[in-house]
Amino acid sequence: MSTPRKRRREGTNDTRDLLIEATGDILLEEGYAAATSRRVAAKAGVNPALVYYYFPTMDELFVAVLRRGAEANLERQRKALTSETPMRALWEVATEPRGAALLMEFMALANHRKEIRTEIAAYAERYRESQVAALTVILRARGINLDALPPTLMSVMISSLGATLANESTLGITQGHKDLEDFAEDFVRVFEGQLWTRALGIPEVEDSAL
Missing domain, CATH: 1.10.357 (Tetracycline Repressor; domain 2)
Incomplete structure (x- = not known):
């Protein structure tokens, strides 16, 4: 099982990048069906609410x-x-x-x-x-x-x-x-x-x- 990513310096671009990178990793490691908002947030090491803050869908x-x-x-x-x-x-x-x-x-x-x-x-x-x-x-x-x-x-x-x-x-x-x-x-x-x-x-x- 993969571990959450370490947090980067706080900031819009940093958090957005974390979510994009985490999603890409999940797609490769587990397939698109596993790329849920909660799974992405856990992988990125951020609050699940941030997924929809940066990406409404x-x-x-x-x-x-x-x-x-x-x-x-x-x-x-x-x-x-x-x-x-x-x-x-x-x-x-x-x-x-x-x-x-x-x-x-x-x-x-x-x-x-x-x-x-x-x-x-x-x-x-x-x-x-x-x-x-x-x-x-x-x-x-x-x-x-x-x-x-x-x-x-x-x-x-x-x-x-x-x-x-x-x-x-x-x-x-x-x-x-x-x-x-x-x-x-x-x-x-x-x-x-x-x-x-x-x-x-x-x-x-x-x-x-x-």
């Missing part, structure tokens, strides 16, 4: 947790896309287990909460638009034929395959994961080394370059 608290995680993930993506090895960094962001597990809980919650569903859709669109725009620049800079390898396709592949690995691992499903991880590693290595096949409109490279 639990849906508002869930949205705050979702937005906090979404902004953090968008920032990780921005850093990944500007790194020296953007494809590897993007894959690492996509397979980050905490973020994937939290999103899975929110997707389950979205089946019962229209507001959560709307928030997830808005975040996903922002995330993909940002990723596609950056991938377009990255692929063009490497001389890659965008008709052969569309940035939108790359974005969906990275996000969906990464989420599949992370989510299935959480459930204890591992069959086929090693093959996919090896494939992704080879793909990333080839991409970062700018070694592309004729299908992508790039001259082939001698095997010795591998």
Whole structure:
């Protein structure tokens, strides 16, 4: 059983942050059904009345947790896309287990909460638009034929395959994961080394370059 968080210095932002963090932890550790106002208050180490003082409804608290995680993930993506090895960094962001597990809980919650569903859709669109725009620049800079390898396709592949690995691992499903991880590693290595096949409109490279 988890222990209550230590109190921070009193203040609106501190208490609000405590509640958001506690809710996120409960979603990950016990699932959304366990994230009641009393459970959140106990986890945060605050008076239960404060939950509804800062968040009049639990849906508002869930949205705050979702937005906090979404902004953090968008920032990780921005850093990944500007790194020296953007494809590897993007894959690492996509397979980050905490973020994937939290999103899975929110997707389950979205089946019962229209507001959560709307928030997830808005975040996903922002995330993909940002990723596609950056991938377009990255692929063009490497001389890659965008008709052969569309940035939108790359974005969906990275996000969906990464989420599949992370989510299935959480459930204890591992069959086929090693093959996919090896494939992704080879793909990333080839991409970062700018070694592309004729299908992508790039001259082939001698095997010795591998």
